[in-house]
Amino acid sequence: IQRRTYLAALSPLLRGEVLVLLRDVTDARRAEATRRDFVANASHELRTPIAAIRAAAETLLSGAVEDPAAGRAFVEIVARHAERLSRLTQDLLDLSRIESRQWTFELAPVGVGALARQVLELFASAARAKGLALRAEVPAGAVVRADGRALEQVLVNLVDNAVKYTAAGSVTVSAARDGDAWVVSVADTGPGIERHHLPRLFERFYRVDSGRSRDQGGTGLGLAIVKHLVQGMGGEVGVESGAGGTRLWARLPAA
Ligand code: ADP
Numbered sequence: 001i002q003r004r005t006y007l008a009a010l011s012p013l014l015r016g017e018v019l020v021l022l023r024d025v026t027d028a029r030r031a032e033a034t035r036r037d038f039v040a041n042a043s044h045e046l047r048t049p050i051a052a053i054r055a056a057a058e059t060l061l062s063g064a065v066e067d068p069a070a071g072r073a074f075v076e077i078v079a080r081h082a083e084r085l086s087r088l089t090q091d092l093l094d095l096s097r098i099e100s101r102q103w104t105f106e107l108a109p110v111g112v113g114a115l116a117r118q119v120l121e122l123f124a125s126a127a128r129a130k131g132l133a134l135r136a137e138v139p140a141g142a143v144v145r146a147d148g149r150a151l152e153q154v155l156v157n158l159v160d161n162a163v164k165y166t167a168a169g170s171v172t173v174s175a176a177r178d179g180d181a182w183v184v185s186v187a188d189t190g191p192g193i194e195r196h197h198l199p200r201l202f203e204r205f206y207r208v209d210s211g212r213s214r215d216q217g218g219t220g221l222g223l224a225i226v227k228h229l230v231q232g233m234g235g236e237v238g239v240e241s242g243a244g245g246t247r248l249w250a251r252l253p254a255a
Helices: 003-014 028-061 068-101 112-122 124-130 147-167 195-202 212-215 220-232
Strands: 108-111 134-138 143-146 168-177 181-188 236-240 245-254
Touching: 028 068, 068 108, 068 220, 108 112, 112 124, 112 147, 112 168, 112 181, 124 134, 124 147, 124 245, 143 147, 143 181, 143 245, 147 168, 147 181, 147 220, 147 245, 195 236, 220 236, 220 245
Parallel strands: 134 168
Antiparallel strands: 108 143, 168 181, 181 245, 236 245
């Protein structure tokens, strides 16, 4: 029952001398359902690599370890899924720290240009391997009020996605002044995202193509972390996408 229905039913009482306390449980129920979904999703995500590691270890123990070629293949499976578990637990920890407000934001002026170049450098070899050009187009005066570590994490997650999902062309980090804020964007020339996915893109574990994301080592948490970090710094996030590619942006107060 919606809040309005309660109020309509109780309005004759409200005119009397009775104090009526109303507590809307809709939001609380929704929050509880979201939490339950999150725990179910997280358990599912954790179970997959654990099952793969267990199966590979059992195969090794039951003889594959004696055969160098097969042994190596199974050890590689163990290593790949252990890496996945490590990324997943790190992302889950980050998200839980931000959401429970244990992540303290130390806001100070941060130069976007230097940070963008530093982050792009981390992806130089991955981009070179795919023939992707990486560019920073940031005016010298682009300075935002942010937590340097959080903004770096935001750019890492956005550039990581752009490089992961773009087969050819370029990835560009740019900044444009908008009133009393800067809009920092990461744009790519990838396949674009269909319109109906866009409103849910920043949700935890929401993926456009689950198989593709997992193959690329994605946890499904990158953009949820981006959203929480940017909101924690008093900013907002958004996405635009079309046939020419995708642009994800964070709007942060100018310093
Ligand atoms: P993941 O770890 O799966 O990349 P994210 O939360 O970072 O999770 O992103 C959610 C989903 O959004 C991805 O699975 C992918 O389908 C889509 N996505 C994110 N960034 C891009 C991009 N630059 N181009 C195309 N699709 C993207």
